[in-house]
Amino acid sequence: MIFSPSKESISSLLNLLGKLLCLLGLLFLVPAGIALFLGEVPALFDFLISLFITETIGLLFLLFFPYKQDLDYSLAFLLVALVWLILPFFSALPLWFSGHFKSFLDAFFDSMSGFTTTGLSLIRDLDYLSYSHNFFRHFIMFLGGQGIIIVALSFSQKASSYGVGLYVGEAREERILPSIISTSRFIWTVTLVYFIIGSLLLFFLGLKAGLPYKKALFHGMFLFMAGFDTGGFTPQSLNLGYYHSLSLELATLIVMLLGSLNFNLHYFLWRKNPKEILKNIETRTFFISFSLLFIFLNLTLVLNSKIPLLELFRKGLYQILTAHTGCGFSNLTVSQLKSWSEGSLVFIIIAMALGGGVGSTTGGIKLMRVGLLFKSIVAEVKTWIFPAQVKMQEKYHHLQDFLLGDRRVKLAFIVFFFYLLSYLGGAVIGVLLGYPFLPALFESTSASANVGLTLGITSPQMPVLLKLTYIIQMWTGRLEFVSVIASLGIIISLFKK
Amino acid sequence: MRRIFLLFLLILTNMLSLQAGEFIEIKELLAKPSFWDRKEVEVKAEVLDILRRKKGSWINILDGGVSLGVWVPEEVRLPQIIYLAGPEEKGDLIRIRGKFYFNNPQYLGQTMISAEEISLLKRGEKFSLEPTLKKKRALFLWALLFLITGVVYLIRNLKYARRTSKT
Numbered sequence: 332m333i334f335s336p337s338k339e340s341i342s343s344l345l346n347l348l349g350k351l352l353c354l355l356g357l358l359f360l361v362p363a364g365i366a367l368f369l370g371e372v373p374a375l376f377d378f379l380i381s382l383f384i385t386e387t388i389g390l391l392f393l394l395f396f397p398y399k400q401d402l403d404y405s406l407a408f409l410l411v412a413l414v415w416l417i418l419p420f421f422s423a424l425p426l427w428f429s430g431h432f433k434s435f436l437d438a439f440f441d442s443m444s445g446f447t448t449t450g451l452s453l454i455r456d457l458d459y460l461s462y463s464h465n466f467f468r469h470f471i472m473f474l475g476g477q478g479i480i481i482v483a484l485s486f487s488q489k490a491s492s493y494g495v496g497l498y499v500g501e502a503r504e505e506r507i508l509p510s511i512i513s514t515s516r517f518i519w520t521v522t523l524v525y526f527i528i529g530s531l532l533l534f535f536l537g538l539k540a541g542l543p544y545k546k547a548l549f550h551g552m553f554l555f556m557a558g559f560d561t562g563g564f565t566p567q568s569l570n571l572g573y574y575h576s577l578s579l580e581l582a583t584l585i586v587m588l589l590g591s592l593n594f595n596l597h598y599f600l601w602r603k604n605p606k607e608i609l610k611n612i613e614t615r616t617f618f619i620s621f622s623l624l625f626i627f628l629n630l631t632l633v634l635n636s637k638i639p640l641l642e643l644f645r646k647g648l649y650q651i652l653t654a655h656t657g658c659g660f661s662n663l664t665v666s667q668l669k670s671w672s673e674g675s676l677v678f679i680i681i682a683m684a685l686g687g688g689v690g691s692t693t694g695g696i697k698l699m700r701v702g703l704l705f706k707s708i709v710a711e712v713k714t715w716i717f718p719a720q721v722k723m724q725e726k727y728h729h730l731q732d733f734l735l736g737d738r739r740v741k742l743a744f745i746v747f748f749f750y751l752l753s754y755l756g757g758a759v760i761g762v763l764l765g766y767p768f769l770p771a772l773f774e775s776t777s778a779s780a781n782v783g784l785t786l787g788i789t790s791p792q793m794p795v796l797l798k799l800t801y802i803i804q805m806w807t808g809r810l811e812f813v814s815v816i817a818s819l820g821i822i823i824s825l826f827k828k
Numbered sequence: 829m830r831r832i833f834l835l836f837l838l839i840l841t842n843m844l845s846l847q848a849g850e851f852i853e854i855k856e857l858l859a860k861p862s863f864w865d866r867k868e869v870e871v872k873a874e875v876l877d878i879l880r881r882k883k884g885s886w887i888n889i890l891d892g893g894v895s896l897g898v899w900v901p902e903e904v905r906l907p908q909i910i911y912l913a914g915p916e917e918k919g920d921l922i923r924i925r926g927k928f929y930f931n932n933p934q935y936l937g938q939t940m941i942s943a944e945e946i947s948l949l950k951r952g953e954k955f956s957l958e959p960t961l962k963k964k965r966a967l968f969l970w971a972l973l974f975l976i977t978g979v980v981y982l983i984r985n986l987k988y989a990r991r992t993s994k995t
Contacts, residue, residue, distance in 0.1 A: 666930070
């Protein structure tokens with residue numbers, strides 16, 4: 332039997348979409364305020380025009396589609412999928428008005444990249460971009476990293492029956508506190524505390540690097556927002572290389588590591604048992620995968636070029652961590668990354684593909700799933716080795732001890748499979764459009780795992796089809812395919828009705 | 829005969845391009861890094877930023893949308909820089925002569941130019957920060973539409989609230 336939504340629930344869905352559009356419109360007031368404060372008048376106009384357009388469309392949705400009944404659990408997935416398409420669309424407006432994009436599609440690409448915390452960009456003349464527009468790019472990254480639904484839920488007063496569907500649909504599997512709203516608020520509290528500390532730290536390091544006060548302050552905020560939400564946008568085209576500062580690079584490493592942690596682990600660090608971090612399957616998987624990739628990457632770098640040890644450490648460590656956490660900051664120029672051997676690039680691709688913690692701001696397959704799949708392989712091998720009479724049950728620790736169940740492994744495998752399909756699918760399209768396989772795979776993995784590292788394929792000059800492919804990959808990758816696939820099912824059911 | 833003529837033409841164009849292309853674009857340096865690595869180069873670029881350090885300064889420069897870091901040791905005279913390329917200003921245009929490094933081991937492998945001589949070519953300027961007429965019109969139009977929709981929405985909500993309070 333195929334679930335088919337009623338007209339009433341569709342009307343309610345569009346009503347909620349209208350409410351979220353109105354909320355987005357209000358959020359435009361933040362960069363508009365910054366533009367006003369800094370006297371960036373053209374930018375202020377861009378944000379006000381976008382605000383009025385978004386609010387008008389949002390109100391029209393509210394007028395024509397009244398809220399008639401609560402959404403079904405599965406319809407919540409459709410709402411999430413639509414929200415993650417429509418909000419980036421409207422957020423592309425001020426970017427497009429800035430005149431820094433070749434087409435609206437390019438602005439939409441950047442907006443989607445921001446919301447999904449990817450970090451790939453098609454912007455032209457980034458170094459001339461106004462502070463308020465730059466703030467907006469990082470701000471949408473911040474909102475997207477936390478989760479648009481999380482933002483909306485934090486504002487709500489009462490929990491709705493479909494709230495759980497929205498929360499799960501946004502690729503968050505776990506609740507930290509009993510209710511979704513308190514969980515959303517906890518996530519925001521953690522983020523805001525880190526935001527103040529992190530931005531201040533980066534501000535002082537920026538000053539030490541030689542930046543003037545205004546620039547150091549804004550860049551501190553920008554780098555924190557893009558780093559903690561593992562987004563990877565930077566305010567200057569030279570990326571992290573702009574600052575010529577090792578201490579600032581190290582600080583961004585800490586910020587991105589914190590961002591890649593599961594928010595449940597933050598909760599344990601803050602309120603319960605900090606030792607959890609040593610026992611947790613995700614942190615253990617991260618430690619193993621990071622160590623192996625770091626060693627292999629450095630080996631390939633040493634074998635292919637005579638790099639001094641400290642330089643090797645700086646480049647190897649940063650690239651593996653930025654890829655593994657899905658941040659996408661880089662202390663190398665694109666030419667330097669392109670000059671690396673194919674072997675080195677393969678390890679970066681693997682790190683990007685794996686991703687960070689479940690329930691964090693990172694993309695990719697995620698450590699929990701990698702850990703579970705690895706454990707299930709070990710369990711299977713054990714059954715081959717030991718006699719049939721010996722019954723073994725594999726366990727894993729994530730906040731508490733769990734038995735390794737078939738359903739969990741199956742779910743992990745399904746998501747793993749979809750990611751693999753997406754990585755390869757994007758690469759095949761890249762190859763068909765004339766790019767070599769490895770750079771095409773690198774870029775496709777970077778888009779799908781929401782990382783943002785690039786070998787130079789992503790540029791305003793790339794074919795429209797590839798831009799669309801990466802937009803879809805960023806969107807589906809951020810939602811971990813669940814909401815998108817569920818939505819496709821619902822749309823098909825509407826036609827079959 | 830035709831081949832000789834073509835060869836002559838090729839040599840002539842090469843010579844002319846060498847004379848005309850006194851400056852190397854940053855894009856060119858980054859496109860063929862192994863060729864330019866550790867060679868004396870001369871670039872013309874806008875100043876993005878000056879980061880002052882103990883034994884010199886880092887200058888970030890911008891040329892044709894591509895940026896690069898330049899290390900200026902304290903013994904190299906830096907001309908007075910007033911305008912920095914950014915949202916409000918077109919940066920001062922400078923000429924830099926120095927050695928290009930694709931991976932400079934002295935600076936943990938940064939791609940950069942180590943400057944030997946810097947001179948000012950053209951003073952930058954402030955940009956006009958006036959919104960265009962098109963933007964002003966768009967703002968007026970959308971503000972009006974928003975106002976109308978908002979009023980209609982409020983009236984409908986008020987009517988609905990009255991109806992529900994009666995029942």
